[in-house]
Amino acid sequence: MRISRRGIMAGGAAVVAAAVPVSRALAAGRPPIVNSIALEKGRVWIAALIEGKGPHFFLIDTGSALSFITDDFAKSIGLEKTKGQPRYGIGGGVSDYGWYIAKEVRLASGTRFADMVFAGARSIDGEGVGGFGSGMFTSYDSDFDFVKGEWRVYPDGRGDFAGLKKLPSHFTKERIAPRIEIDVSIDGFATELVLDTGASMDALLSGRAAARSGLWDDSKPYAPTQAKGFGREGIPSRYVRGTTLSVGEFTFERPLVMVNAPGTVSRQNGLLGLGVLQRLNLTTQASSGTVWAARNGVTKGWNSYPLSGLWLDQRKDGGATIADVGTGSPAAAAGLKKGDVVTGAFPELLRAIAGGPGKQVTLTVASGGGAPRAVQYTLAPWL
Incomplete structure (x- = not known):
């Protein structure tokens, strides 16, 4: 069975008139x-309960136009996988993970979604089994109250926006479900970012x-990392510290x-993340x-x-090659350089360099074919 775009819209968006309990809908x-x-x-x-199981x-x-569910979890509750359509990921890559249909998804409030469509996903961070995409939050007026821990949906419209500031924002026109784009300025660079x-991160x-x-x-402090998401994984990336980020009247x-x-491809300019949004x-x-907002x-x-x-x-021999060293980092201060070879089992090396401030790191490193030497440094924030 192939799912139409109309079916995805009906299943993925929060069609509250059909989703709320009947007694409430008639009130x-x-x-x-x-x-x-x-x-x-x-x-x-x-x-959420899915097919009566859970929670x-x-x-x-909200950065995803689609709701999604992990393949392993879908299989565990007996959902049948159907043929999907290509999806564009964070780096412009294309993947097709297929679709699942859940006959019933129910939230703790009693809100019920019938025949909800999920895109398949290999895995997600944390202990969750899936995610609800932007269509859940753009179909009706709703509040994200991060202090009270509430998502409030207004079936008849919110009506009163007193005390809120209107952000320079709009809902995108997409085939599946609209996402939210907001005008943002980072250190004077103006762009549109998807509310995610x-x-x-902040952005x-x-x-x-x-x-x-x-x-x-390269001359400014940064922490090397890789961006991951649907479509393609392993995009070379960095964390950097800006001076200011402005969204409408709000400055962070x-x-x-x-x-x-630079040079990696994406269909969007970027994301405005939870580091800012939760404030x-x-x-x-x-x-x-x-979108409207108020400081909380x-x-x-x-x-x-x-x-x-x-x-x-990772190297074929199980060790590792240093692919990048962040300017200003503890590793850079210890003299480590790109291309150095680190001895040890790769999973153990990843655990060795991870951790919080104050942790002592000891690595066995060889540079340019020279003899291995011990390198020590202490983890500390530098951005």
């Missing part, structure tokens, strides 16, 4: 439907935007920005296709980056 002057959400380690989670945790991922509660810039912004600069100091390597209470207005008192987002400043590539 006059309906109050908002309140669903509990949890903010943990740079992710927003919501619990299970799903990511709230599934991205933990991400695609390769083209990173090149134009000037933030990809020292944003942590992931920048993809605002957000309201979507479906009729105008815009949260002063810091999830600001995490690898503290070694190393990126290692």
Whole structure:
């Protein structure tokens, strides 16, 4: 069975008129439907029963036009996989993971979704089994209240936007479900970014935007990493620290920005992530296709980056080659350089260089074919 785009829209979007309990749908002057959400380690989670089983945790991922579910979990509850369509990932890569249809998905509030369509995914971060995409949040007026831990949906419209500021934003026109784009300025570089509660950093810039912004600069401090997402994995990327990030009337100091390597391809300029978003209470207005916001008192987002400043590539002999060393990092201060060979089992090396501030790291390293030597350094933040 092949799923049509109309079927994806009907299943993936929050069609509240069909989804809310009948008794509530028939009531006059309906109050908002309140669903509990949890903010943990740079992710927003919501619990749901699927096919009457659970509850299970799903990511709230407004950066994805599609809701998705892991293949292993879908198989465990007996969902049948159907042929899908190509999807473009974070680096422009294309993948086809197929679709699943769940006859019933029910949230703790009693909100029910019938015949909901999920894209298949290999895995997701954390202990969740899937994610709800942007269509859940652009079909009706809704609030993200990160302080109270609530996602509130207004079946009849919110009506009152007092105390909120309208952000320079719009809903995109896409074949499956609209996403939200917002005008953002990072260190004076103006661009449009997709509002993405599934991205933990403050912002991400695609390769083209990173090149134009000037933030990809070897002379400035950075932490090497790789961007991962649907479609393609392993895009060379960096964490850098900006000076300011502005969204409408709201300004955030020292944003942590992931920048993809110039030359990597993407269909979007980048993402505005949860590191910034969780410091605002957000309201979507479906009729105008815009977002409103207010400060919520949260002063810091999830600001995490690898503290070694190393990126290692696995060697056939089980050791590793240093693929990148971040400028200003503890590893750079210890004299490690790109191309150095590190001795040891690759999984153990990854564990050795990971950790929090104060951890001592000892590596056995050879440079340019020379004799191995011991290198020691201490993990510490430097961005």
